[in-house]
Amino acid sequence: MIEYILTMPETTLRVFVKNLLVIAVPVALHNLIMSSLNFFDTLMVGQLGEIPLASVALANQVYFLNILYLVGVNSGTGIFISQHWGSKDSAGIRRFASIALLLSLAGAILFFIAAAWVPRFVLGLFSKDPAVVEVGAGYLRYVAPAYLFTAVSFCLTSLLRSTESALVPTISSSIGVAVNIALNWVLIFGRLGFPELGVVGAALATVCARGLECVILLFIVTTRKHDIAPSVRDLRLVDRLFLQKYIRVVSPVIANEVCWSVGMVVIQVIYARIGTAAAAAVGIVNSIERMSHVLSMGLAAGGAVLMGKTIGEGRRNIAEVYARYLGWVAGGTGLVVGAFLGLLSVWITSFYSVSPAVKHSVWMMLIAYAVTMPFLVASICYFMGVFRASGDTGFCFWFDVGAIWLFQIPVGMFVGFVLKLPAEFVYAAIMCLEIPKLGILLWRLKSGRWYNNLT
DSSP states (O other), X not given: OHHHHHTSGGGSHHHHHHHHHHHHHHHHHHHHHHHHHHHHHHHHHHTTOHHHHHHHHHHHHHHHHHHHHHHHHHHHHHHHHHHHHHTTOHHHHHHHHHHHHHHHHHHHHHHHHHHHHOHHHHHHTTOOOHHHHHHHHHHHHHHTHHHHHHXXXXXXXXXXXXXXXXXXXXXXXXXXXXXXXXXXXXXXXXXXXOOOOTHHHHHHHHHHHHHHHHHHHHHHXXXXXXXXXXXXHHHTTOOHHHXXXXXXXXXXXXXXXXXXXXXXXXXXXXXXXXXXXXXXXXXXXXXXXXHHHHHHHHHHHHHXXXXXXXXXXXXXXXXXXXXXXXXXHHHHHHHHHHHHHHHTHHHHHTTSOOOHHHHHHHHHHHHHHHHHHHHHHHHHHHIIIIITTTTOHHHHHHHHHHIIIIIIHHHHHIIIIISOOOHHHHHHHHHHTHHHHHHHHHHHHHHOTTOOOOO
């Protein structure tokens, strides 16, 4: 049967890759654009001094927590939307998009209230420095409305990606980033006759940019030929059985994101306890990781939409073929990017003004990262692009949380605190766990228990 399917024109590897890249490339560009915004924000605010930079960095932890919640809600909802897109159920898409928008705004309102009304209390949880808290509170109070705009934009971006319109959010984000950078220059430093507002100017620039991006996305979604725009009317069709199915699939995704993020914080603490040089080296490597993950996250997002659509169409055999193809493409991409990164590792470390010992640690970590990258990228794409997209969120939760809390954290602590080896060995030991993780995912793929048609 599989041999017959592989001969069908729509299931050839070339056609699959073509359809995958239509979604993956815009998503990768979107992630790259957002990464560049963080870079320029840090660069501009950093010119004001250490206290403003530290204040904004801490205040953005609140934004990070808001994003974490939005990722859980909307990536979970995207499972339903992509499958209903495959089954051509516009009413179902609107219903799921409406509840996602409601939950996104509900969470964002809580963050908005905390940031706008008690900013000093919030920042006091992160820092005991009165100067940092005072400056950060001013930024947090003015940037608070951006949380509401971000919630709406995040929901609409997920909706458009899940219905094979990934280019639209990329364009809107590009406009938003350009406006943000320009307004940063004007409002932070007082250009073109505007007053010099410092970190408050950075906050206002962020609000204006997020608001513009939100308006663009709302216009596109409401004027699109497919009737998929969420509305209050569709919430009336939400009953108890609908909510039970939604919560059963989405709640593990939200819990997964929270537990994974806390686990990553613990791993960062391990490096910090080893020493300042170790923390500095890992900080450099993490920034490089984020840039290299742009393509892998794009592939995972593209795979998730294609898998969800195919499952929604009820074509299980083709979905199994697509899952196999996605693993091949992901592994090959990881191999190429990893080899490229390994060859350039010495050149990359030369850009950082750090001690020779830190440069050596960074170089060794990059080599370990490059070697394990094919396994890492394949794992990401199977995890997010196949299992989570098919609604196998319970397995995804236990797999991801178990991997980081039962293996990666204990291994890191053992190598760093018991064996007392340098940070690069801790990093290499943690990264080597990507190999057995991929083996478990391949076992799950072969079992076929990941397939769930939620329509």
